[in-house]
Amino acid sequence: MNPELRELIAELRTDLEADQPATLVWAQIYEGAPADQIPAGLPQSVRELLEIANGLRAGAFDLRGTDLLDDIQYYIELMPEFTGVADEPAEWLVFGTLGDEPLLIRRDTGAVWYFPEETAEEWFMREAFLEVAPDLDSFLAYHVFGAGYGEVGYDDDNWWGFLDEQGLTTPGDEDEETDA
Template identity: 55%
Template sequence: MNDDLRELIEELRADLHGGGDPPVIAYIRDGAAPGSIPAETPTQVRRLLEVADGIWTPDVDLRSAGELAGIQFHLDLMPEFTGVRDDPGAWFVFGTRNQEPLLIRRDTGSVWCFPDDGVWYTTDRFFEIALDFDEFVAYYVFGAGYGEIGSDHDDWWAYLTAQGLTTTPDEDPAG
């Protein structure tokens, strides 16, 4: 995980949880306890868990170390056309987007998902959404991409916008 993303996560966690009451719009847990991350967890996901042992927003849920084993069942339910069931060891489910699995390819670190237009296990589309796990987290969980895969009308989007995180360099009037 790059230092900028680590710093952003720590700043947002402090801001969200600074009031003492659990936040309603999102939750960013403290880093995982040493030794609590399952050995089979891909390095990129492991690095995130060391900083934030679970991140929940209204539309994206990046699971904690203790929850990862419980969501790997998605690998057995993947539609045949995805090829995931042919080589499940090449994939790892690290969270969900609107109850649909988010997967990382172990060999490339790319993130894959289904379109949010129906029931994921009956769809005929499965696509790479980010070339890199950190890119996925920075853009789709904490940036302008959240409005593409989540709601651009929920409290998390409003919070990201207030933090200045929903504009891209092309849209930024100061950039």
């Protein structure tokens, strides 16, 4: 995990803790897990996240800690056939949810995948399963802790308001350059 993202997570954790108990309902960033308590078989990017935050709830996102990761792997068995996940389940890890929908990381590439909410259908009935970010760091920086949170359909909740107060809801110069 890049140093800037580590620092941002630590700062946001501190700010959330300062406003407890009010923030506990919609956001919590747990302290990191000791390296020896993180399962060895996890992708390196997930291991690094768990070292800095052993689970976090950020509005609609719920990224699981070491003790709950195994509990959400059942989503892999429920994946629609068109996704190909069932054909190679060992290549995927469910590392959290967006609402009640699974967030997956592809073990070989590190890319983050999800079901975009294009229709009112339940996630397992949708026909779209997309790579939302090429790696976990960019997913966290943009979608969990940045302007992309509004793009996944949650620009009116407490987490979005908190991100806005932190000055994180406007794409930065780097994001604007890549869009040009």
